[in-house]
Amino acid sequence: MTKRLWSFSIVCLLVTSCGAPFSKPFxxxxxxxxxxxxxxxxxxxxxxxxxxxxxxxxxxxxxxxxxxxxxxxxxxxxxxxxxxxxxxxxxxxxxxxxxxxxxxxxISSRKPATQTEASKRPSVPVQKNQGQIRIAQKKLTLSQLVVKYPETFKLRGSSQEKKIALTFDDGPDTRFTPKVLDALKANQVKATFFVLGSMAAIHPDIIKRIANEGHVIGNHSYSHENLPKLSVDKFQNQIERTEHVLQGLIGYSPRLIRPPYGAINEEQVKWMADHHYLIVNWNVDSLDWKSLSSDQVLHNIMQQTKPGSIILQHSGGADSQDLSGTVQAIGPLISKLKASGYTFVTVPELLHVTKSR
Incomplete structure (x- = not known):
């Protein structure tokens, strides 16, 4: 009995001291x-x-x-x-x-992707517009202008005929232009002279001689300015002022225009086309403006000339330039090219156009 009471007491003590609510989680x-x-x-x-x-x-x-x-x-x-x-x-x-x-x-696979796409969307048309603007502002080269405006800009004639045209720039002057005329007359060849308005006004008698001897006169600007660097008004003045001088001396307004240095931009080409001018550059350069000897001038021309060629030489220039080689090369040049079967014609004849507007 005593043992049972003692065991019961121990159990009660354990329950009283160690009990915890079972509903509470650990x-x-x-x-x-x-x-x-x-x-x-x-x-x-x-x-x-x-x-x-x-x-x-x-x-x-x-x-x-x-x-x-x-x-x-x-x-x-x-x-x-x-x-x-x-x-x-x-x-x-x-x-x-x-x-x-x-x-x-x-990074999140959804939100950053959405933000990235959204950030790119407005930039696409902007980049396209910028590219279009750059293309529109890009300056065309002379060869590109020739391709784009084939009826207004010429470098040569037809290669189907063995005809060539001699041209002389920067005259008239009293040192070399008369000598060039004498050489052409002696060889019975007609050429085309692109003259400066300012020089024509100073030497009207030489201009008249050029026309009277059957040569064609073209417009080479008034004072040999680099045309692309001029404003629209100044550019037009270079052409129209020269035209006015020549009209009074030779009785017609030249249709042929040769820009100084051969330089011209697209806006100016469009203006030429609108006013029925014809731009004529060249495809054979004698380089005679470097004061070369007659042999050098002759060599430069002979190695480049082909059927339809327009040959560039000079009949006037700066006081420091010596064009004696040009004058001396005319006779031998004509003889050699004629022997090769070439016929000399003026630029209007080569291009089948009129000399006046």
Whole structure:
């Protein structure tokens, strides 16, 4: 009996000192987290925060396992709207502590892609417009202008006929132009002279002689300016002023225009076309303006000449230039080319155009 009482007393003491309410969960990390109000975040919000988190790794396996871990920890039932906290609440901690970050963060697969596409959209038309503007502003080369304006800009005649045209620029002057005329007359060849308005006004008698001896006169500007560098008004004045001088001396307004240095831009070509001028450059350059000897002038011309060629020489120039080689080369040049079967004609004859507008 005594033993039974003693055993009963021991059991009572143990129950009194060690008892605990069985309804309370064990205080482990997970249960503590589940008791937190932060777990009321929806699964969509949790996944979104997870994807935006820097703990998301480049490994698909790690990402899937981490998401599975979070979903396991979230409550099954969805809380009512009144119990959902604000979106700014701190994301759950327990699942993050179980994910081991790897070497490289992964950016969200949806939002950054959308932002990147949106940021690119406005730049596309801007880049296209800038490209179109650059193309529109790009200056065409002389050869491109010839191709684009074949009826207004000429470098040579037809290669189907063995005809060539001698041309002389920068006259008239009293040193070399009369000698050039004498050489042409002696060889019974007609040429084309592109003269300066300022020089024509000073030497009107030489201009008249050129015309009277059957040569054609073209417009080489008034004062040998680089035309593309001029304003529209100054450019037009260079042409029209020369035309006015020549009209009074030879009785016609020359249709043929040779820009100084052969330089011209597209706007000026369009103006020439609108006013029925014809731009005539060359495809054979004697380089005689370098004060070359007659042999050098002859060599330069002979090695370049082909059927339809327009040959550039000079009958006037700066005081420092010596065109004696040009004058001396005329006779031998005509003889050699005639012997090769070439016929000398004026530029209007070569291009089958009129000399006047």
């Amino acid at each position: 205080p482990d990390q997970s249960s503590a987290h589940l008791a937190s109000p932060h777990v009321t975040q929806t699964s969509t919000e949790a996944n979104r925060d997870f994807e935006e988190s820097h703990f998301v790794t480049d490994s698909d396996a790690n990402t899937a396992n981490a998401k599975k871990r979070i979903n396991t920890l979230l409550p099954v039932s969805t809380p009512s709207a009144s119990t959902v906290p604000s979106a700014s609440a701190t994301p759950s901690r327990a699942p993050r502590s179980t994910v081991t970050p790897s070497s490289k963060p992964k």
